Every structure is written in structure tokens, then in C-alpha cells.
Amino acid sequence: QVQLDESGGGLVQAGGSLRVSCAASGRTFSSDFMAWFRQAPGKEREFVAAISGSGGRTYYADSVKGRGTISRDNAKNTVDLQMNSLKPEDTAVYYCAAAARASYYRFSSYRYWGQGTQVTVSS
Numbered sequence: 001q002v003q004l005d006e007s008g009g010g011l012v013q014a015g016g017s018l019r020v021s022c023a024a025s026g027r028t029f030s031s032d033f034m035a036w037f038r039q040a041p042g043k044e045r046e047f048v049a050a051i052s053g054s055g056g057r058t059y060y061a062d063s064v065k066g067r068g069t070i071s072r073d074n075a076k077n078t079v080d081l082q083m084n085s086l087k088p089e090d091t092a093v094y095y096c097a098a099a100a101r102a103s104y105y106r107f108s109s110y111r112y113w114g115q116g117t118q119v120t121v122s123s
Helices: none
Strands: 005-008 010-013 018-025 034-040 046-051 058-060 070-074 078-083 091-102 109-115 117-122
Touching: 005 091, 018 034, 018 091, 018 117, 034 070, 034 078, 046 070, 046 078, 058 070, 058 078
Parallel strands: 010 117
Antiparallel strands: 005 018, 018 078, 034 046, 034 091, 046 058, 070 078, 091 109, 091 117
């Protein structure tokens, strides 16, 4: 059974940093795109960042470009998202996704999802 487990969310002040992590089990994803999405209350789930299977290609939403860094460790089957200079508008549940079947930025492309971890940025 494939499982994605997120961790690292929490409460942080604006301007601070946070790292969320995702550990995959049940299969390896070293050939698959993995990504982070987020969903704020009352809003649709939105793309945050994606990384290719090898880790050689990364993509970011404009809203986090320059503040976020996605990375992966295929030996550990993990993917992380480091967020700096956090803003209140970054407040959301952050979801890990794996195995994109189409466009990396579309949530409908991903086959596997984690349960999410809450990130709250206070002003």
C-alpha cells in the first residue's frame, strides 16, 4: 500500500522559515515527479513546487519563487519543501503528491497524495 506522510508543519511568524517533509512508503518514486500543493480555507488546491525523478528539474509557483526550495532524496524516498520569508498568505494545508501522469502543475495529474500538514503564518 502506497502512503505519503507529511510532517513539519506548524505555526511560524511572518518572515520566518519552515521545512515540510514527505516520506513515501509502499513503492519508490525515483522515476516520478513529486510535488507540493497547498489549500487555504475556501480556496482551491494550488500548485507550489515540483521536482523531477532525478531531482534535476524543479518548478515553482510564482507565489513562492525565490522563497521556496524543493528537494528530494531518492535513497530515503523523501521530498522536502523549505520555505523562507513566510507570509500570512502562505497559510494553508500543504500536501505532498507523487507520480504525475501529465502536467506537473495540475493536481489532477498526481496519483498519490498525503493527508496534508497545516502551516500557519502569523502576522
